[in-house]
Amino acid sequence: MAADTSLDLPTRHDLSEVLRHDMWNHVNFAVPQANMDELEACIATLMPWQLWAKTPTMLGYRFHTNYEWGMAFFQPSVHASTFARVIAEVRQERPDLDEAIKGLESLTPDVNDHTGFIVKSEEEWEARLAGFQAASRNHPEWQVTVTGILRPDDPEALTDRLAQAWIRLGLLGPIRNTFEMQYLNPGSLSAQEIESAGGVSATPRQERTSD
Numbered sequence: 001m002a003a004d005t006s007l008d009l010p011t012r013h014d015l016s017e018v019l020r021h022d023m024w025n026h027v028n029f030a031v032p033q034a035n036m037d038e039l040e041a042c043i044a045t046l047m048p049w050q051l052w053a054k055t056p057t058m059l060g061y062r063f064h065t066n067y068e069w070g071m072a073f074f075q076p077s078v079h080a081s082t083f084a085r086v087i088a089e090v091r092q093e094r095p096d097l098d099e100a101i102k103g104l105e106s107l108t109p110d111v112n113d114h115t116g117f118i119v120k121s122e123e124e125w126e127a128r129l130a131g132f133q134a135a136s137r138n139h140p141e142w143q144v145t146v147t148g149i150l151r152p153d154d155p156e157a158l159t160d161r162l163a164q165a166w167i168r169l170g171l172l173g174p175i176r177n178t179f180e181m182q183y184l185n186p187g188s189l190s191a192q193e194i195e196s197a198g199g200v201s202a203t204p205r206q207e208r209t210s211d
């Protein structure tokens with residue numbers, strides 16, 4: 001996928017113009033060394049991220065021309081390799097560890113560790129989700145699993161403001177390996193509209209409608 005890194009933001013190094021306080025802006029994963037090549041192929045196919053820094057010890061992706069507006073780094077680590085290997089071994093010996101990991105994976109995905117990104121439209125979200133599902137079937141070597149899908153009109157949806165899909169990349173390791181992909185539902189109230197009416201934008205739907 002081609003990367004669109006254009007964004008109408010100030011180019012000068014003065015974030016005080018656009019930031020009122022902190023902003024999450026990057027993630028980093030220590031990855032089992034043997035998984036790096038497959039991970040690069042997986043991301044190149046499934047994520048429209050620009051591979052902006054590639055060294056023997058790092059894959060660095062940016063989401064915008066201004067790096068500070070979103071980056072993801074993946075670094076091979078011998079310790080990540082050892083951790084993945086030992087966890088796999090110990091899971092065979094300790095049913096409680098195996099159950100704990102499976103339990104985390106089977107929780108409502110929003111509870112488990114994950115890192116979220118948002119895409120620009122429902123159309124893109126659906127197309128990307130279809131891509132993840134196809135990769136799960138067609139590229140088992142990428143270890144892609146869609147662990148949950150909530151569209152805004154689903155009865156189980158946590159909110160009507162967002163769609164949510166959780167995608168686990170097993171190549172990242174046995175835990176902390178999941179991304180959440182969202183789009184903002186244009187049919188819902190904006191956070192500003194909710195708050196100006198005295199609501200709290202983060203209030204789950206069922207609480208808000210019971211008011």
Ligand SMILES: [Fe+2]
Pocket residue numbers: 110114116180
């Ligand atoms: Fe989330």
